[in-house]
Amino acid sequence: MYIQKGADFYGTNDDRGNSIGQSGFKYPGGGTMVMGLAWAASKKTPNVLGKPNTLGLEMILKVAKTEVEKCLMIGDRLDTDIQVGIKLS
Secondary structure (H helix, E strand, O other): OOOOOOOOOEEOOOOOEEEEHHHOEEEEOOHHHHHHHHHHHHOOOOEEOOOOOOHHHHHHHHHHOOOHHHOOOOOOOHHHHHHHHHHHO
């Protein structure tokens, strides 16, 4: 309701799903809730803070008063951790 009334809309991530073990089955990721609110309840596009989106890390860089060139991104997922590092470089 607050989003519909004009509040800023932030989501932690827009992950569609994650695989379970070697079976390949997927379960819904956090993005299913965020996008459900966006599409059905608010008609507003969320500001997504989580990787591979850069917004959250850009905010951290601003607060820390440092440049991206002085940072190191370490991760284990090419589609999130490494991708955000590439986008910010």
